[in-house]
Amino acid sequence: MTVAQNHYDAIVVGSGISGGWAAKELTEKGLKVLLLERGRDIEHIKGYTNAHKEAWDFPHRDRPTEKMKALHPVLQRDYPLNESTYGMWASDQDSPYVEKKRFDWFRGYQMGGRSLLWGRQSYRLNEVDFEANLREGIAVDWPIRYADIAPWYDYVERFAGISGNRDGLDVLPDGQYLPAFELNVVEQAVAARLKKAFGGSRHLICGRTANISQPKPEQNRVNCQYRNKCWLGCPFGAYFSTQSATLPVALKTGNLTVRPFSIVTQVLYDKDKKRARGVEVLDSETNQTYEFTSKIVFLNASAFNSTWVLMNSATDIWQDGLGSSSGELGHNVMDHHLNAGAFGEVEGFDDKYYFGRRPTGFYIPRFRNWGGDKRDYLRGFGYQGAASRQGWQRNVAEVGIGADLKNALAEPGPWTIGMSGFGEILPDHSNKISLDRTVKDKWGLPVLAMDAELKANEIKMRKDMMQDGIDILEAGGAKNVRGFNGECHPGKGIHEMGTARMGRDPKTSVLNGFNQVWDAPNVFITDGACMTSASCVNPSLTYMALTARAAAYAVDALKKGEL
Template identity: 65%
Template sequence: MQAQEYDAIVVGSGISGGWAAKELTEKGLRVLMLERGKNIEHIKDYVNATKGPWQYPHRGGRTVAMEELYPVLKRDYPLNEKNLDWWASDRDAPYTEVKRFDWYRGYHVGGRSLMWGRQSYRHGDLDFTANAREGVATDWPIRYAEIAPWYDHVERHAGIAGTRNGLEVLPDGQFQPPIPLNCVEEESARKIAARFGGARHMIHSRVANATLKLPHRNPCQFRDACWLGCPYGGYFSTQSSTLPAAAATGRLTLKPFAIVSEVLYDRDAKRATGVRVIDAMSSQTTDYKAKLVFLCASALNSTWLLLRSATDVWPGGLGSSSGELGHNLMDHHFRIGASGRMEGYDDKYYYGRRPAGFYIPRYRNVGRDKREYLRGFGYQGSASRDGWSRAVAELGIGGEFKDMASEPGQWRMGATAFGEMLPHHDNKVTLDPNKKDKWGLPVLAIDCQIRENEHKMRKDMGVDMAEMLEAAGAKDVSVYDGDYAPGMGIHEMGTARMGTSAKNSVLNKHNQVWDAPNVFVTDGACMTSASCVNPSLTYMALTARAADFAVNELKRQNL
């Protein structure tokens, strides 16, 4: 086997991996970034970014053949012909559902940073202290004050558009000018604030769509086609932001089609020595050596790697000595909310296609509000006018049909709630000894479900939104509760959590594996609790913070 040596190895090239590569190379380290899938080059490989619906064989939809090839992906929006190539194959990389879990993955350079929803919010002390305050799971080993400077750091580079609102429940950040609310949202925000005495707030979405020019990136063009890749670099992705920064140092080596099968561990030194890699095309195996290993392969894949590593020392894998590796899996439960018709704005329209709308931060179990469940939820939504497709079901053919289709329809407004899932030891992943993937590697078995606390919360999540819509003047308000299963939020968290001691967690406060201090896990696997806000900004901040710590420890010869 061929051995090659670097200062640091980064496994995965998504949001966390891109940040690890950027920070480590800019601090002087020679970095090898390994990605199990193909390369996607910025701009050149965004082949569908400027296509119209009429340019697709099936108008951007799906076919029966696609559904047969992607039995998991077909459960939701990822299955479509516009960017199907960016979602992992259900056949090549299967997994076992002990209970239903919709796992949507992106195996290519950039990972899901190319397809993410870009909602970017900070966790606050309400989140970092929740477990300790309520006696749930284990305490976070950090507080907001420790991570706040790193939120500042990543926000400035990522380009977060938003407004400072002075809300304790949702800390302010380093924002570019916001993506504007439209007239219906602005008026609704005023009415909701008045109706609920300032206890509920409809604010601008905070999104990683730049509204001002950044290095390597132009401002958002209001095309709302982010999930196809942005030729302008309008939104944050590995390709548009962290990868060019890392490459500019001359210290980055990127290897696609490199499946990391295990972390190599020296039981005498109690350190990782590198990783073992299977070439996805030739199946040839290569060992790479490094002083540091950053696991950023996404929550479940980083844990899969740990479960397969150092099993000669710990049968449960590297980091399993606490009994928590693979446990405490979380997602955000959603697909519940409300919508209604907004009257009185028929002479108003809007410009472009915004990639964001409004956000309503958590207000339940905040201050004096007490519910029969723990934690809370926030809403993401928007107001808009119906488009031409509304005419299809109402009219047949002819001039009347064309006239209706050419005019904007009625205004509607709605929002979906995203609720916090509590960390529960029995929500877990394990290795399935009986099922293998295309490369002969064991797959994950996922055993996860929402529980009583989440079910109680969901009752408020629908009713509350209907109440706010009615306060805003909406008519014909209806509540919807969709077919949610864990995983659908695409916010997998936990399974290698941070904690206060080696007895209650896999990682310490610096994202180091207790059992191997030169191995860092900075993606969603590290999360001790979920909050109710989108987690990617926290992954960025924790990754930058861990990289800074790792380089300093390396200089002190502690690693």
């Protein structure tokens, strides 16, 4: 085993959305930072090898082959398995996990992580989200309130570039936005009908998205080109990713060292100082082990992987790992449950179309258990959806072959509209992950075992997610409306959260109000692992804000000699 000693002011583990932000903030504040990424490097623009390809440029028209399905039994459960993004989602073969209960875990192990692959929907948690646990006696209270994070939402929105309207809704706080993308003509009509039908209690707005609608020349980013190829990497830098936004800033400072192919196996803990002294790294290409030391460590490896690192650390002091003294490490797994909603057809707009391929759809914010509404379950859900005209992929049954078929497919088909709910999953101690040391990955490391499921609260909520979807579309003028309440397991939302939650008491939480591990205050976790509850909105914007806030606190604490 070759061990190399290298010291930095800070080490950041993981280069995804939160890791990229940590690197940017810490380097800009003058710290020498080592950014560790377990996967390969992907260079901005040059590394987006499929960015200009169409479906017909792939051997199997961007569809997974039977061999791909056999090699990736988890990825094939949903859209991540295809030819255009093949290799950007983690390999089921190299990085397996154990499913005590089904969990659809879709991971991105490369520079930029899932910031290259995310759906970009960007919403703030609201005031009630931070108070609901305390009010309802669920899990533990958040150690912060909306007022604590609001300035940091402002800060990250301005830099990242979030496009959206200021809608004046308490349930969905406004932010610092670039001009919104437009609802198409059918969505505008449905929105107006909903407002009238429900007395202003339900709103259909254009989805707030991390795609810039105006150029940001100071970041060398060009506004969205309406290509709808975001998941292939954007050569225009039109959506927020580590590569397009945070990494260039961090590199420009001259304070950043980037090391790909670096699997962090544990945080190195000094039991006398009760501080971390760095991390141990396994080089995924050479299988050599290295130690890197630092004053502070930011774990941003994605929710479950950050917790995996803690579980593998300081086991000579805590059997279940660093941060486990509360008994909550690995517990309170959350995601958002989806695949329940409605779809239908809209008549009367056959002479209308829309411009380009918009990078976002519409959003209907939560309205259940809000204001005077009370249900037989807690919390609520929002809807994401879109109206569009069917294209050339549709099957025209009446003209199955020849010139008539070609002519029919040259014209757009009927307007359809559909939407799926994203519902909040409550934190529950019994929903957990753990280390399974009997199963090893490609590098001989223990893997995670998943033991989480939807509980009664979520199952009750799903009935409303479907029925309310039907009611909304019918009120919006849609015809032949059909609801759906399909199979859904945790992980499918790709919003995994919890397992190292923030709290007010070291006896009941892993992190304090500034994302510090109670057992090692120079270790910070600001990815999804830190979440105390899930809300029903996409969480990535909150990770950005929490990361910027924690980084500012960490640098200030270092200057004061507190870390």
